[in-house]
Amino acid sequence: MEYYHLRTFVAVAEEEHLTRAAERLNASLPAVSAHVRGLEEELGVPLFTRTPKGMRLTGEGQALLTEAKQALAGLDAVRARAGSLRRDVTGVVRIGLNNEAGRMRVPEMLAVLSRRHPGVEVHLTDSSSANILDNVRQGKLDLGFIYDNIIEQGRDVVTVPLENVDMAVVGPTSWADRVCLADWETLAGLPWVWFSQRCPFQYLLEACFSCRDLPLNKVMVGDSDATLRTMVAAGIGLTLLRRDDALEAEAAGEVCLWQREGLTLGLSLIYRREKAEDRVVAAVVAAVSEVWGLPGHRR
Known part of the structure; x- marks a missing residue:
């Protein structure tokens, strides 16, 4: 199920007409019809009854409309949050490297970060995994690349696995x-x-x-x-x-x-759990996730 399926469903339900919904969505009539048909096939229930005057919600469609609107609102909130991260993220971020920057894909990460957040200033420190872990925990570093078999049990550090x-x-x-x-x-x-x-x-x-x-x-x-x-x-x-x-x-x-x-x-990126909402840290994590091709991020 894609975002456009839900958007089309809500538009047709509110307009009660395929042509008006297509005009509202700035989409072709065949595309809108295909979206509705595809969503019905995926859900396994009829959403509309076709009438000479237009489209009328079925009982199943009426029952699902509220959830569809809520899902769209949630997706819009995620997009808005992502937009806020892209805008006006400024500050200094300190990152520890346990190996050569090229192996950590740091140049690619910096390119993404510079393009999205030119106001972020990156400081890199070469060190061992153990020292990086200690310095992240002590707040001397914001993030670090480490071999993660040295992390003791605890919930103070967030680990983002990158590769074996x-x-x-x-x-x-x-x-x-x-x-x-x-x-x-x-x-x-x-x-x-x-x-x-x-x-x-x-x-x-x-x-x-x-x-x-x-x-x-x-x-x-x-x-x-x-x-x-x-x-x-x-x-x-x-x-x-x-x-x-x-x-x-x-x-x-x-x-x-x-x-x-x-x-x-295991090679991982780490940061303190309390820094999870820090916008600069979040920007770095997003950039690293993209260049490493982690799930949910384009490479």
Whole structure:
């Protein structure tokens, strides 16, 4: 059922005539007739009785008219709300990025935001998922992109899921025979270049190994993807990287990839629940939703 179906139904009911309704709607007579016929077929009830003088509501049509008007009013309210968001939204918004801006589709988001709300000034901060989560909760950031497996239970943060990011276990190229087709037990026994506290990569792997009751052999800790990649290339141990980074490192002859199972992390946009009605935050969420092609938004 589309908006135009309800609009046509109400117009015909009020005008009691197809031609007058078509003139009111600035539509062709065949189109108005088709809208009425399509709505009747979808609802499975007759809405009008055709008479020589025009169109008369049936009992079913009379019963549905009030609901149709209320539905139209609701849709008009949504449109009006959207219009208010498009107009005069100004202010500064602070957004945390847990990876490169291009991977977060930030340039596309900024283009949409600039076109709709030129009065919004965007400040971007590069940080880790854990720090971004803390800073959003503390009000130091308005929104942030994070890997969402670090979010503890609670209702203080709104999470907008964007995509599942493919991950890959990688090892030194000279370890390919031991790593590529290894089982979980073999992986656990090899040296690992580990991650800083509250790192989403750490949480993901710890969940994988702990559920199999396998202890890990951690030989060092790094706090950036670049450091992890460099240490693996140097032959120090295994680590976890985004799959796109891992494939790039593999193509450069720096690492080999474990091939037994796929791992993923959820990437989400977050903001404080109390900021849900903030017009600047809502504008950013709408722009992000559009460029990521989320349900209800055109891409």
